[in-house]
Amino acid sequence: MICLLTGLALPMAAPAQGKYALVVHGGAGTLAPDRMSAEDVAATRAVLDQALDAGEQVLKSGGKAIDAVQAAIVVLEESPYFNAGKGAVFNAKGGHELDASIMDGADQNAGAVAGVTTVRNPILAARAVMDHSVHVMLAGEGAERFADTQPRLQRVDNHWFDTPLRQEQLELFLKKQQGQAGLSGPERWQVPVIDLDDPYIGTVGAVALDMDGHIAAGTSTGGMTGKQWGRIGDSPVIGAGTWADARCGISGTGWGEFYIRFNAARDICARVGYLGEPIAKAADHVILGVIPDAGGNGGAVGLDADGNIVMPFSTSGMNRGWLKSDGDRGTAIFR
Secondary structure, three states, X not given: OOOOXXXXXXXXXXXXXXOOEEXXXXXXXXXXXXXXXHHHHHHHHHHHHHHHHHHHHHHHOOOOHHHHHHHHHHHHHOOXXXXXOOOOOOOOOOOOOEXXXXXXXXXXXXXXXXXXXXXXXHHHHHHHHHHHOOOOXXXXXXXXXXXXXXXXXXXXXXXXXXXXXXXXXXXXHHHHXXXXXXXXXXXXXXXXXXXXXOXXXXXXXXXXXXXXXXXXXXXXXXXXXXXXXXXXXXXXXXOOOEEEOOOEEEEEEEOHHHHHHOOHHHHHXXXXXXXXXXXXXXXXXXXXXXXXXXXXXXXXXXXXXXXXXXXXXXXXXXXXXXXXXXXXXXXXXXX
């Protein structure tokens, strides 16, 4: 006997594609080419290549997009050239508060942490929230207590994240704040507390497409230099800094307040899903239109279910790298 069910939407597995793609970023905002040393350029691109290698190792062996994203971001978190993990910026009190999120487009499960201070690799903490809790985001002391229950999360002293350059940036920031001492209330904070025209600024992120046709995305950051009051940007906010679904994945980087206000990552993918726009058109609309028109700036990396990669940015540069299973591969910093 055959029973026909009508009016019932049954989930359909993504078709096996047999191809893969990966795109990573190390943050929007760089110095002009004539102001960035050849050594810094080479070192930055070398780490981007290492992140691509780590992600491709997963994808090439038939692994999941979510695992490739995690592997790539861990490499970037371990590098002092980016604002995530080692090399995270200092907050106003001279410490580090780190944020991260990860999302699996296969089932739209997600995890995030915000304001963690002792987890060496925040992206692993975000993954643990996704896999080992009923929640999506944990913050501050609660996230640290959760980390205590996860033996695979390596803990470090907060000073482990220090680097001399980030210390110099904090000192410069504090001097600038002294110059604004005569201002009060919101006026004092209308000036952005981060300089995007900086060679070491760099939220990190990755988006991957695996051979089963599934997409995943993740983002990790130390936030803004001199941030106060437990400020949290877009990186750990699902839909703002990170998004992945069956058709599209995005990881953002830039002035997080604007990415939150305009739900930037989700907006790009919604335009792909609802309007049928090519991902390049959708990403340009948000990153080169909506965000700058509102007064913000930054960039994003992403890809769609066909492996089309996008890397728009409105700043002077964006650390980025990409690869496809057909051999297309590269890294770049400037336009």
